[in-house]
Amino acid sequence: MIRIAKRSEVSKNRNVLTRIAAIIMALMLSALFIVFLGHDPLKVYLSMIEGSFGSVYRFKETIISTIPLTITSLGILLAFKMKFWNIGAEGQMIMGAFLASYFALNYPDMNRLVLLTLMLVAGAVGGGIWGLIPAYFKSKYGTNEVLFTLMMNYIALKWITYLQYGPWKDKNALGFPKIPNFTSNAVLPKLFGIHVGWLIAIILTALVYVFIHYTKKGYEINVIGESESTGAYAGMNVRKIILQAMFLGGALAGISGMIQASAVSGTLSVEVTGGVGYTAIIVTWLSGLSAPLIVIVSFLFAILIQGGSYIQTAFQIPQSAAQILQGMILLFVLGSEFFVKYQIIYKNIKLKKKEGK
Amino acid sequence: MAIIVFLNAAVQAGTPLLFATLGEIMTEKVGNLNLGVEGLMLMGAVAGFEIGLVTSNAYMALLGAAIAGAFGGLIFAFLTVSLKANQVVTGLSLTILGTGLSGFAGKSLMGKVVPENVGHFFKAFEIPLLKDIPILGQILFNQNIFIYFGYFMAVVLGIYMYKTRWGLNMRMVGENPSAADASGININIYKYVHILAGGALCGLGGAYLSLVYVPAWQENVTAGRGWIAVALVIFSTWNPNKAVLGAYFFGGLDIIGFRLQKFDISISQYIVDMFPYLATIIVLIMISMRKSRENMPPEGLGNPYFREER
Numbered sequence: 001m002i003r004i005a006k007r008s009e010v011s012k013n014r015n016v017l018t019r020i021a022a023i024i025m026a027l028m029l030s031a032l033f034i035v036f037l038g039h040d041p042l043k044v045y046l047s048m049i050e051g052s053f054g055s056v057y058r059f060k061e062t063i064i065s066t067i068p069l070t071i072t073s074l075g076i077l078l079a080f081k082m083k084f085w086n087i088g089a090e091g092q093m094i095m096g097a098f099l100a101s102y103f104a105l106n107y108p109d110m111n112r113l114v115l116l117t118l119m120l121v122a123g124a125v126g127g128g129i130w131g132l133i134p135a136y137f138k139s140k141y142g143t144n145e146v147l148f149t150l151m152m153n154y155i156a157l158k159w160i161t162y163l164q165y166g167p168w169k170d171k172n173a174l175g176f177p178k179i180p181n182f183t184s185n186a187v188l189p190k191l192f193g194i195h196v197g198w199l200i201a202i203i204l205t206a207l208v209y210v211f212i213h214y215t216k217k218g219y220e221i222n223v224i225g226e227s228e229s230t231g232a233y234a235g236m237n238v239r240k241i242i243l244q245a246m247f248l249g250g251a252l253a254g255i256s257g258m259i260q261a262s263a264v265s266g267t268l269s270v271e272v273t274g275g276v277g278y279t280a281i282i283v284t285w286l287s288g289l290s291a292p293l294i295v296i297v298s299f300l301f302a303i304l305i306q307g308g309s310y311i312q313t314a315f316q317i318p319q320s321a322a323q324i325l326q327g328m329i330l331l332f333v334l335g336s337e338f339f340v341k342y343q344i345i346y347k348n349i350k351l352k353k354k355e356g357k
Numbered sequence: 358m359a360i361i362v363f364l365n366a367a368v369q370a371g372t373p374l375l376f377a378t379l380g381e382i383m384t385e386k387v388g389n390l391n392l393g394v395e396g397l398m399l400m401g402a403v404a405g406f407e408i409g410l411v412t413s414n415a416y417m418a419l420l421g422a423a424i425a426g427a428f429g430g431l432i433f434a435f436l437t438v439s440l441k442a443n444q445v446v447t448g449l450s451l452t453i454l455g456t457g458l459s460g461f462a463g464k465s466l467m468g469k470v471v472p473e474n475v476g477h478f479f480k481a482f483e484i485p486l487l488k489d490i491p492i493l494g495q496i497l498f499n500q501n502i503f504i505y506f507g508y509f510m511a512v513v514l515g516i517y518m519y520k521t522r523w524g525l526n527m528r529m530v531g532e533n534p535s536a537a538d539a540s541g542i543n544i545n546i547y548k549y550v551h552i553l554a555g556g557a558l559c560g561l562g563g564a565y566l567s568l569v570y571v572p573a574w575q576e577n578v579t580a581g582r583g584w585i586a587v588a589l590v591i592f593s594t595w596n597p598n599k600a601v602l603g604a605y606f607f608g609g610l611d612i613i614g615f616r617l618q619k620f621d622i623s624i625s626q627y628i629v630d631m632f633p634y635l636a637t638i639i640v641l642i643m644i645s646m647r648k649s650r651e652n653m654p655p656e657g658l659g660n661p662y663f664r665e666e667r
Contacts, residue, residue, distance in 0.1 A: 006663070085445055085659070087392075143645040144654055146390065146445060147591050151634040151641070154584060158634070162627035278449055285446045320460030327454025331436060334447050338440035 003345045015288075015340050022336035026329040033324070037317065044311055051310020052303040058310070060194050062302045064264065067197040068093075068256045068273075069298035072280035073287065074208045075127070075252030078245050080289055081212065082225045086246070088134060088149025089253040090277025091156035092127035096254020097261040098160060099126030101179070101268035104186035104261075105168070112185045119186060119258055127254015128247040130156065135246030139239040153277065161270050168268070181267045188263040195263035201295075204252065209291040221245050253277065282330055304329070363616060364496045364609070368504060371608025373398070373562040373570065373579075375507045377586035378593065378600045379514055380426070380558030385590055386518065387551045388531040388657035389437055392448030394559050395583025396455020397429040401560025402567040402578050403459040409471060409568055415478035418568060419561065426560020427553045429455055434552040438545055441661035456577070466574035471567075479503055479569045503569055507601075510558070514597040527551060531655035534662040544662055562586070588637035594644060594652040607633045 031041035052062040072089050079086035100119040107115060130152060137143035163179065170180040188195045212218040220241050224231040231238050256276070261268050283301055287293035308322025377394050384391045391397075405422030409415065433451055436442040470476075479501045487498040497508075518524040529537040530547045538544050566578045585607055592607075593599035610632055617624060644652045 004663075087445060137642055137645070141642065141645040143642050144591075144658075146659065147587070147641055147654075148638060150392070150584070151588055151638045154581075154588075154634040155631050155638075158627050158631040161630070162625055165627060166625055281449060282446055285443060318461055318464050320457045320464070323453055323457025324461060325457075327450055327457055330450035331432065331447070331454065334442040334450060335436050335440045337442060342441070 004342050005345055007341060007343050018336045018340050019286075019333055022332040023329055026325075026332035029332075030325045030328050033321075034317075037321070039315055039317065044315060044317065047314050048303070048307025048311055051308075051314070052306040054310075056193075058306065062299070062306045063194055063198055065302035065305050066295075066298045067195075067201045068260050068264075068276045069280055069283055069301055070201045070295050071197075071204055071256035071259070072253045072276055073284040073294045073298060074204055074291060075131075075249040075256070076280055076284040077208065077212075077287075077289055077291060077294065078221065078249035078252070079131075080225075080284055081221050082242060082245055084135070084138065084242060084246060085146045086131065086134075086149050086249060087146055087281060088131065088152045088250075088277075089280050090273055090275070091149070091153035092130045092250040092253035093257030093260070093273045093277050094153075094156040094160055095130040095257070096123035096127035096251075097257035097268055097272045098156070098163075099123060099254070100258035101182075101261055104182045105180065105268075108183040108185060110185065115185050116188060116262070119262060120255060123254040123258025124251035125254070127257060128251035131246045131250020131253070132243060135243050139242045157270065160268065160272070163268070164270055179268045182262065186262060187266060188259065195259075197259040197263055200255070200259065204255070205291050205295055208252075212291065217241070217244070253280075286330075286333060361492065361495050363613075364605075365499065366612055367609030368496060368500060368605050369570065369608070370611045371605035372504050372507050373565045373582055374586055374589055374607055375511065375601060375604035376562030376565060377559045377583060378589040378604055379510055379597055380555035380562065381586055381590045382593075382595055382597055382600060383514070383527075383551045383555035383558070384430070384433075385658055386528055386531045386595060386655055387548045388534060388655055388660065388662070389433070389548060389552055390444045390448065390659050391430075391433050391437075391451070391552065391555070392445055392587065393429060393433055393451030393455060393583075394448075394586050395579055395581070396452035397426045397556050397559035398455075398563030398566070398579045398583045398586075399459035399577070400429050400455045400563065401426040402563030403462045403466070403574075404560065405564030406466060406469075406471070406567040406574050407462060409475045410466065410469060413472040413474055415475045415568075418475060419564060422560045422564030422568075423557040424560070426563070427557040429560070430553040430556020431549075433556070434549045437661060438548045438552070441663060444659055444661070452583070460576055463574055463576055467576070469574050471569075471572040475568065476572060479572075501569060503565055511597050511601045518597065528655070531657055534657050535664075538662075538664060548662075559583070559586075585633055588633055591644075591654075592633075592637045592640050594640070595655065 027045065034041040034044050051058060053059050072093060075092065076086055076089050100123040103115065103118050103122050134143070134145050134148040134152060137148060138145045165177045168179045170178050172180070188197060190196065191199055212221070220231065220236050223234065223236065224238055224241055228238055257273065261272050265272055279301060283294060283297045287297040304322065304326050308325070309319060311317050311322065312319045377398055381391065381394055401422035404425030405418045408421035409418030412418070429451060433447060436447045437444045481499055481501045484498040488494045490498070518528065526537065526542050527547055530542060530544055534544055563579060566582070567574060571578060589600060589603050589607060593603040610629055613629055
């Protein structure tokens with residue numbers, strides 16, 4: 001007779017070891033797949049590392065992919081801490097990028113510092129409002145937030161598509177559907193060769209960490225995540241806290257969207273997020289809802305993404321193979337969490353039979 | 358008549374949505390929210406197409422698509438039911454995996470078209486008598502076999518869910534797993550069976566796109582329809598019969614923008630594209646405001662069931 005029981009306490013060591021074991025297993029299974037394709041898996045893996053660290057340029061690219069993942073995941077973290085399952089970071093990013101772009105496109109000649117600050121605030125407000133809407137209905141009527149935030153992503157995406165193909169289309173692009181490029185005033189400056197987003201990411205990580213662990217609001221968010229009724233019984237205004245935290249979370253995603261539009265694509269487009277809003281959900285979850293770990297997991301993901309596109313050119317392995325690898329690692333790590341939280345107890349079968357089972 | 362032609366086309370555009378929606382209803386009704394529908398559809402689309410191409414046999418193609426979808430469902434079920442993993446994150450990962458698998462397997466299929474006899478199998482034909490029903494006859498009963506199969510599945514699923522013992526048990530598993538467990542229902546079997554069957558239906562929805570709707574291989578053939586299906590499940594309040602209407606309605610919205618241009622009515626297709634999601638949100642808010650029991654999401658949706666934790 002096999003029985004499953006919850007572990008009374010989760011040891012940190014077991015947690016880390018299990019995850020590493022899961023990643024190794026996923027890599028081994030993927031290795032079989034690579035052999036099947038007729039390549040040497042070790043070579044492919046090594047060149048993935050090379051693709052993300054091999055040169056100064058590639059390393060920079062890896063950092064640039066880490067930035068939006070980190071900031072967006074921080075936003076999702078605030079929601080997940082309350083057990084508010086925000087799947088809408090993608091839409092929050094898009095709306096942040098949209099509102100920031102509004103200022104970039106309409107006030108192109110404004111003083112650079114003023115314009116960039118304005119865009120940053122606009123990004124935060126755009127994302128924040130997009131996060132606030134589902135939070136309002138969740139806290140008032142209990143509307144399912146997973147489905148609500150998911151739908152909001154698509155509305156945001158269609159809205160940008162409409163702008164790109166319609167009112168905001170660049171008239172000088174010879175009919176090509178794109179939004180005009182920002183002027184250099186609206187592009188974030190570089191610091192040590194990488195756009196300043198990395199500094200913003202580090203600062204925001206520190207702020208979120210302090211917010212969660214050392215402020216009253218952060219404590220309240222934690223309590224509500226454990227049990228809403230406990231929070232209400234302790235005299236917290238649960239509704240207000242949910243709204244505030246979701247605004248902040250959406251604002252973080254919005255800032256990330258603004259950074260992508262300003263520093264990476266130099267304009268607003270339907271591809272401005274590159275799916276980061278969804279990947280960030282996975283990053284947040286795998287980091288175990290810890291702000292510092294988010295940075296590390298984001299970096300690992302960036303390696304997967306950069307390395308994946310490198311092996312495409314190096315081995316003619318299609319990009320989709322990297323997606324398969326990514327999916328495989330994710331599913332293995334998700335599965336492995338079971339062995340962290342639960343234990344399997346084998347009972348003596350004979351004994352059980354005596355009891356009549 | 359233009360309107361009949363349009364509605365006929367709306368049914369065609371809605372059919373992949375219908376299959377995926379029915380599949381997701383089965384999955385959600387046992388309490389599991391699978392956001393991997395898009396991935397499952399893509400897996401079904403590529404498997405169905407590949408097998409159709411190799412065997413030139415429509416039945417084999419459909420079977421292959423269903424198996425591919427069910428295989429995706431199996432991964433999801435194993436992780437979320439047996440290993441109690443987070444459903445949202447698992448579903449999203451499954452979409453990544455499914456997109457990768459279909460992109461990878463489809464690399465060599467690019468630009469290939471469906472073999473002639475498979476295409477012939479999916480030709481529209483009129484159903485005697487029923488085709489003579491005014492208006493509806495030409496909209497609903499001058500279609501291909503895949504679409505008729507869609508009607509059939511919706512009706513069967515409706516009867517199964519609301520008129521049979523198994524259906525009752527299945528809904529109980531999704532609403533209140535502890536109570537279901539206490540009354541002797543094997544939770545895990547119910548979850549596995551329905552998630553796998555749901556996955557198979559999603560796979561078929563994908564295969565409809567690659568085998569019938571397009572009908573050639575193109576990368577990312579689903580183009581976000583999997584997410585519309587997730588929306589449709591809510592829009593139809595987890596009811597297979599309403600899902601039929603919803604799917605054809607959303608199918609119509611999918612194609613209306615470009616058709617209206619012909620009549621010089623200029624409403625951007627991109628604005629029209631927003632509508633399904635907007636409508637879904639409105640339905641979602643309304644059901645949560647009214648709190649009528651039968652229209653609510655399954656009570657246990659999203660939570661893993663662990664017997665010792667009540």
